[in-house]
Amino acid sequence: IDEIGIGMLGYAFMGKAHSNAFRKISYMTWPPPLRPRLVAIAGRNEEAVAGAAQRYGYERWTTDWRDIVSDPAIGLFDNGGPNSLHAEPTIAAAEAGKHVVCEKPLGRSADESHAIWQRVAATGVKHLCAFNYRFVPAVRLAREMIEAGELGEIRHFRGRYLQDWGDDPTLDSWRFHADEAGSGALGDLGAHVIDLARFLVGEISTVSALMRTFLAGRQVDDAVEAAVEFEHGAVGTIECTRLALGRRNAFQWEINGSKGSLAFDMERLNELQVFRADGDRARGFKTVLVSEADHPFWDFWWPPGHIIGWGETFVHEIHHLLRAIADDGDVAPYGATFEDGYRAAEVCDAIVRSSESGTRETITYR
């Protein structure tokens, strides 16, 4: 099994999640497509990045991301830094010939995202935008069912990502700084909803949206509400908020088609609700525990019913990317490429425009 050198930017939440994935891939997915070698980690705070290097087993650390993108030992650059640090390092790494994974949202705007995508795509490296929820087994199962026509023609998508940690005026983080984050709930949570809407249903054609900041003085949006149309005729809603008390990580969605329906909640991410219009007198939604031997990603794990956690979505995601690198295969359509990152950003921009203009905005891609 060949090695691939990993260079990581960021040591906080996403640094932990991605580092864990790199380490688990070596033995949980067997045989792994490539064996990650944790070469270097970069971050702004020297003490913190040094501690992270020791903790996760990176061979070295640096406070200058430029050290990583130029390191020949590194084959994959993973950008888990703040949104404002997505463009430059990611492009530099790709132009230095490294494959790249970048956290979502890809950029702080459609313009920035488009530039990242174009610059990186031109290099020919593999690129993945870390919409990790595509790699929840229940989400992939949903995609497979829809692709197989089991839901028929899709009529509705209702997606909402509800959290409640934002209800604290004393909070400070780059996530509340407009220049670093670009937006608030929109890019943080709404982008996930948009990506799964595109992944499961198809392109969004229009949005009629409004954004709201509830806490005085906050630079970014706390919540987004949108009515949406899809290219193939479905309609629905996209919502996100950091102020839904009691909802910790409730990314909930429901899809209704002409043959059945699906529903999901990230707080119970091992379960998929499935309704089939099959004429059974016992009619209702099934609670499917997506943990069978023939379910997506399950060959990595345990016997049926022994559930996995949120952290494993990154194992699946990075595994997918390593497989594409090892086999020179495609990241799309099951992984989100930078094009997907850009497209989500176009929808986010349309939401901002609609919120400001009060008109239904049509999404067009460049």
Next chain:
Amino acid sequence: IDEIGIGMLGYAFMGKAHSNAFRKISYMTWPPPLRPRLVAIAGRNEEAVAGAAQRYGYERWTTDWRDIVSDPAIGLFDNGGPNSLHAEPTIAAAEAGKHVVCEKPLGRSADESHAIWQRVAATGVKHLCAFNYRFVPAVRLAREMIEAGELGEIRHFRGRYLQDWGDDPTLDSWRFHADEAGSGALGDLGAHVIDLARFLVGEISTVSALMRTFLAGRQVDDAVEAAVEFEHGAVGTIECTRLALGRRNAFQWEINGSKGSLAFDMERLNELQVFRADGDRARGFKTVLVSEADHPFWDFWWPPGHIIGWGETFVHEIHHLLRAIADDGDVAPYGATFEDGYRAAEVCDAIVRSSESGTRETITYR
């Protein structure tokens, strides 16, 4: 206990639901405010209306509603007919001095609804628009908790009324005829969502909406999607559809405030989900079975945990109206008056306008 003569227009779904309520009030609510005497029932089909009279115990039947509105034995006129038959008989009854209850939507448009309200209000009779879901114990409990400040400042309302019976191109009923119904899912289901949004959160100030008819040849909308703003700052969504396979009567709503959250599903109408931000280490939504002795309407019924059905909402609603009649009290704010019926219609009209214009529409009341 005084009697009140009832004249009923309509013998189908709503005729059954209301007739059942009139009969149960006499012994389940004790002592009843007034004892309903089922004087007459009117309907277009002679055989059907005669059968209904026999079944529900009306003393006589007629195919001409004018027979009812002029009958001195009748003190309360109940209009459970198609939407196109709401205005004329209801106004005539009120002008003949009868108290009136009318099914929702009050009229087929804001104009018609406004006229009904104004004409009826001018007579001084009691009027109730049958938004029966205000009379679900869990909904009333939610209202009481919000009024008492237990949720703090409201930030979000998410309401959706999902059914699936509309997915049949062979269906025919007045509900699909634009002239009789006025609209499709909007007036049938959306009006309920709008009424509870107003009942629980407050006036809606803007809507950004779209409507969709999925089945070719259908005259009315199958689904509505809207992002909404409330006067006091909350934002959210209002949705309804007759094409959500697997959802039979899923009127679901969630409210998030600065101190807590509530959630509800009509398919489990005895339950209210309650989250309180009270610092308890055991943090989460409670599944409250709204059937305690001190819960709304529960003195009429059974010991705790012995749930009631959808039909009982009409018992509570009509009881409320009879109490207002008997005591010369107010139908508002716990019952929906014709003003509430009119206000819901203004929101419905704004949704239609927004769907057509693609712009965020502001709601103004006359």
Next chain:
Amino acid sequence: IDEIGIGMLGYAFMGKAHSNAFRKISYMTWPPPLRPRLVAIAGRNEEAVAGAAQRYGYERWTTDWRDIVSDPAIGLFDNGGPNSLHAEPTIAAAEAGKHVVCEKPLGRSADESHAIWQRVAATGVKHLCAFNYRFVPAVRLAREMIEAGELGEIRHFRGRYLQDWGDDPTLDSWRFHADEAGSGALGDLGAHVIDLARFLVGEISTVSALMRTFLAGRQVDDAVEAAVEFEHGAVGTIECTRLALGRRNAFQWEINGSKGSLAFDMERLNELQVFRADGDRARGFKTVLVSEADHPFWDFWWPPGHIIGWGETFVHEIHHLLRAIADDGDVAPYGATFEDGYRAAEVCDAIVRSSESGTRETITYR
């Protein structure tokens, strides 16, 4: 439609539930098999029974049940009195030629229950022991599925009836007096579990049980725990308690067979959980809302998804009895006869014996 005169003993909880059923049958089940005429109601407290007569519409009232059993206007005697008043009035009514319905448990012991059954059966009247939970639509659907072989061979029954109102040492009622009640949770709640176990799975052959009284000074049991075997090979548990805080009316059961499983909770009585081992990749329990047009008893009620309440089980039950009376048909097997009442009592007695002896007790029927 012929009338049948009703004589009711008891005006409290069961008096209310049964009286409501008699009144609703006349118009909710259409056409009713017979039209109940509420002739007389008997009870010990004169003021209370007079009030009940007025409330529920009985033509007359009495404090002496003997007045009822001899009244030629009465065709059906309904015994909703305390357990100690089941035997004598019920037998007297039957011997006077009246059909009889008696609340459960039939008697305070197998001996007493056997005597009631034998004496009443000898008269040839129709007799029904009011195990009303057989008449929950979801329970009947379960029975139909099992009869049709959809679960295959039954291997497990787990039934528990959990309430929490017993946790109050100041409570006083006939239900805590050993002479009036016979037993505590056992006859009140456990008998229901036993009846549904027999209804759905078959005869119980052995019990290994223990009973417990938690509150000092209480004459009757608060809780029962039993491991049970069924004649056809299934095994499981039967439990009941009045001291499960937070459970108001949680009669929960689960059945596992060789082809599927079913699960149920009375607090959500409109729902049946259904698992089919049908090879579907989307594998799980369905939450079936038992409210479809082709579901048991549903032709009496509303469109799908518009749920019914606990009180309606009595409508179904009494309707079933009236149909048997009208058509000279059988109460069994869908209704519980006095033989079923007796058989449940044999199991209860075996539980008492096992609790005392510490040995597995075999149930034999006389």
Next chain:
Amino acid sequence: IDEIGIGMLGYAFMGKAHSNAFRKISYMTWPPPLRPRLVAIAGRNEEAVAGAAQRYGYERWTTDWRDIVSDPAIGLFDNGGPNSLHAEPTIAAAEAGKHVVCEKPLGRSADESHAIWQRVAATGVKHLCAFNYRFVPAVRLAREMIEAGELGEIRHFRGRYLQDWGDDPTLDSWRFHADEAGSGALGDLGAHVIDLARFLVGEISTVSALMRTFLAGRQVDDAVEAAVEFEHGAVGTIECTRLALGRRNAFQWEINGSKGSLAFDMERLNELQVFRADGDRARGFKTVLVSEADHPFWDFWWPPGHIIGWGETFVHEIHHLLRAIADDGDVAPYGATFEDGYRAAEVCDAIVRSSESGTRETITYR
């Protein structure tokens, strides 16, 4: 951070689960009490054990467990082999001065378990019987709430471990061989129920039980049903089965006390149902997502609401043992010692005796 050499016996299900835990502890629990060094793995099949060594990163492999127990580089011996291989290697390792962890059930009988405990305890090493479900955050939270008196006096424990993989007559594994496994569902699943009953409620004093083998020719039990008494007065049931179709890993338990109740299901292991009798008008069970910063084990993981999986229970468990080793602290009471393994075996033996004798069996400990 000091290293500790690990010697692992077994490479299948438990070998994978434990190896994963050893690897994750080094970076997920930070700083780890000791850093596991994967020295050697032993197993019967050479090809399989060699593959496992490569996969999980053990420095060497062997087909003879004696190679491990004598290796001075090994400080902790982990026995994940079949039940028949628990005694000899575990005792040998302890007598060679290695700390030991042994999968449950500790032995195939109370006699064997007692011997393992006594022999190992005499050496003074740390010993842990791998009842990993004590290390589910929700289970530990339950224990903490009960210890703090939040449930008051415990009255009921209802525990059942339901799986369905046993319904296949072609299955073959050591788990179905009486000599290797000792028992079937009893030791595999029932032992877990017994351990949590002891962990949460206290010692079991009597059992009234029956066991059943449904599939012809199978040497071990498929299911166990038992009514139980606890020393401090609680009563309840213990059940387990491998034949509950639709239940994949449904280890469900409920505890009722004089102040509140708790309920749990391993298929949703991140959730604890909590009822408090606190007089709140909004009365009901809370669904607590046990993932808050102040919840057990959560400092190792993610932000609230980002759930963990079944596999992480082993991370917590091994971490607990390494902490005890590093600090020379106690494994008890939060970890299960070999004494706990023995005590569970006494209850298992009493269940077997009761099933055979048909009498209530009293549990006494040596």
